[in-house]
Amino acid sequence: MNPLKFQKQLLLAVLSSLTSFCLVSCGEKELTFSKDIAPIVYKNCTPCHQPNGGAPFNLISYTDVAKRAKTIAFVTRTGYMPPWPADRLYTHFLNERLLSESEIELIQKWATTGKSAGDTNQLKPMLSYKRQSVLGPPDLVIDVPPVTIENNNTDRFYLIKIPYQIKQAQYVKSVEFVAGQPSIVHHANGHLLLYDQLTNPFAGKRIIETNDSHFLAQFNRLELLNANGTKPERIHSAFNYLPGSFGVKYPNGIGGFILSPNGTFIANDIHYGPSKKALIDSSKLYVYFADKKPERPTFEIMLGTNGVAPIVPPLQIAPNAISKHITELTIYNDISVLTINPHMHLIGQQFKAYALKPNGDTVRLIKIPQWQFRWQYFYTFTKPVKIPKGSIIRVEAVFDNTIKNPNNPFNPPQLIGERNDHGGASMRTTDEMLQFILTYMPYQKGDELIDLGGK
Numbered sequence: 204m205n206p207l208k209f210q211k212q213l214l215l216a217v218l219s220s221l222t223s224f225c226l227v228s229c230g231e232k233e234l235t236f237s238k239d240i241a242p243i244v245y246k247n248c249t250p251c252h253q254p255n256g257g258a259p260f261n262l263i264s265y266t267d268v269a270k271r272a273k274t275i276a277f278v279t280r281t282g283y284m285p286p287w288p289a290d291r292l293y294t295h296f297l298n299e300r301l302l303s304e305s306e307i308e309l310i311q312k313w314a315t316t317g318k319s320a321g322d323t324n325q326l327k328p329m330l331s332y333k334r335q336s337v338l339g340p341p342d343l344v345i346d347v348p349p350v351t352i353e354n355n356n357t358d359r360f361y362l363i364k365i366p367y368q369i370k371q372a373q374y375v376k377s378v379e380f381v382a383g384q385p386s387i388v389h390h391a392n393g394h395l396l397l398y399d400q401l402t403n404p405f406a407g408k409r410i411i412e413t414n415d416s417h418f419l420a421q422f423n424r425l426e427l428l429n430a431n432g433t434k435p436e437r438i439h440s441a442f443n444y445l446p447g448s449f450g451v452k453y454p455n456g457i458g459g460f461i462l463s464p465n466g467t468f469i470a471n472d473i474h475y476g477p478s479k480k481a482l483i484d485s486s487k488l489y490v491y492f493a494d495k496k497p498e499r500p501t502f503e504i505m506l507g508t509n510g511v512a513p514i515v516p517p518l519q520i521a522p523n524a525i526s527k528h529i530t531e532l533t534i535y536n537d538i539s540v541l542t543i544n545p546h547m548h549l550i551g552q553q554f555k556a557y558a559l560k561p562n563g564d565t566v567r568l569i570k571i572p573q574w575q576f577r578w579q580y581f582y583t584f585t586k587p588v589k590i591p592k593g594s595i596i597r598v599e600a601v602f603d604n605t606i607k608n609p610n611n612p613f614n615p616p617q618l619i620g621e622r623n624d625h626g627g628a629s630m631r632t633t634d635e636m637l638q639f640i641l642t643y644m645p646y647q648k649g650d651e652l653i654d655l656g657g658k
């Protein structure tokens with residue numbers, strides 16, 4: 204054999220062995236549910252797609268996912284699922300539920316190439332979805348009095364007194380509202396009431412429907428007033444819940460309060476969406492203790508509806524109009540922002556919040572290019588965001604009250620706006636709101652470095 208020919212043959216041999224080698228192991232390896240798809244689904248989908256998770260069907264077993272593979276490929280490709288309305292190019296938050304390009308690709312491929320199951324014995328250890336709480340096992344569970352929801356397809360608003368008794372006073376880090384019927388609990392905003400003296404928090408009525416009467420009268424009906432007839436002090440927003448929201452537990456030392464041996468929380472204006480089925484909602488409060496006093500207490504600023512900064516122009520949106528509204532507030536101390544919550548109702552379209560520093564720089568907070576009424580998260584930053592004193596926090600929102608907006612509750616469109624009577628207690632989903640809540644602590648040097656997802 205001449206050397207050239209030999210070399211050529213050798214080359215061919217190497218090439219063919221390479222290709223045959225590739226055929227078995229380095230080409231298109233088979234994608235399986237167990238190895239490739241389940242980790243993505245369990246992390247990003249199953250927290251909602253499970254019994255009690257609020258989504259209409261489970262995504263747990265191989266069959267659950269395989270029989271919907273085509274739709275799943277579609278909703279992940281279009282970004283409809285997992286729901287994450289915040290613009291990921293603007294700012295980042297903890298627990299972002301977003302698929303990477305390669306994860307989306309994997310799902311597309313698996314759905315179109317045989318939907319192989321793989322070794323499903325591997326799945327069990329991965330299934331940590333079973334917790335209803337996002338924060339893990341609580342130190343104390345307080346039952347929220349059960350609420351009966353009629354099948355009459357209307358919104359309901361309640362004030363619910365949630366009394367508790369514990370052996371001794373406790374430092375509390377965090378309280379998570381765990382909805383019993385997540386598909387109809389639209390939101391809950393809760394406070395801890397503070398009394399000098401409270402003999403029996405369990406006395407009196409527990410649940411009343413909010414109505415147009417003054418809230419002192421409503422508190423009176425729940426036997427929640429101080430002995431002298433005044434409204435008790437409170438820890439504001441001791442818990443918050445909105446569809447798809449996560450409980451927040453800041454690192455040790457940040458946030459929290461003292462829970463006295465007996466007392467009561469109040470779910471102030473808990474809102475149930477319309478239901479065609481009669482249901483009983485038995486929600487719970489999961490309470491997480493801290494071993495020591497909070498070193499860095501947290502505070503809240505609320506702009507817009509019911510808040511400290513007015514909306515300009517006032518939030519009354521004429522039929523057939525698309526209108527832009529702004530609310531802004533100057534802050535007079537350096538603050539470290541931990542969590543933010545943008546809130547609008549059905550005809551909200553776009554939401555953007557940022558701070559303008561005295562030197563003209565912008566601190567980005569959040570941008571929601573396409574508002575999704577159903578997904579109103581409390582967004583916690585990965586690290587505290589410093590806003591220096593003298594800055595203006597500014598919120599810009601767009602509302603679309605035309606017939607082109609598929610979420611417009613009225614056809615033909617009607618005037619939609621705020622209802623601010625009695626602190627907004629009579630607000631319906633079909634009324635409109637523009638609200639921005641910031642949870643912050645007074646700034647200290649080094650705050651920008653704190654990992655808010657850490658212990």
Ligand code: HEC
Nearest residue numbers: 247248251257258259274275278279284285286300447577
């Ligand atoms: C925060 C909760 C939540 C998460 C996370 C979530 N879903 Fe959903 N999903 C829902 C709800 C609720 C619905 C019902 C429709 C709606 O309200 O938009 C739904 C609907 C769907 C639908 C039906 C869409 C249709 O129009 O028929 C599919 C398919 C789906 N989800 C797949 C997924 C997949 C895949 C993931 C993960 C990549 C995921 N979801 C993550 C809550 C969630």
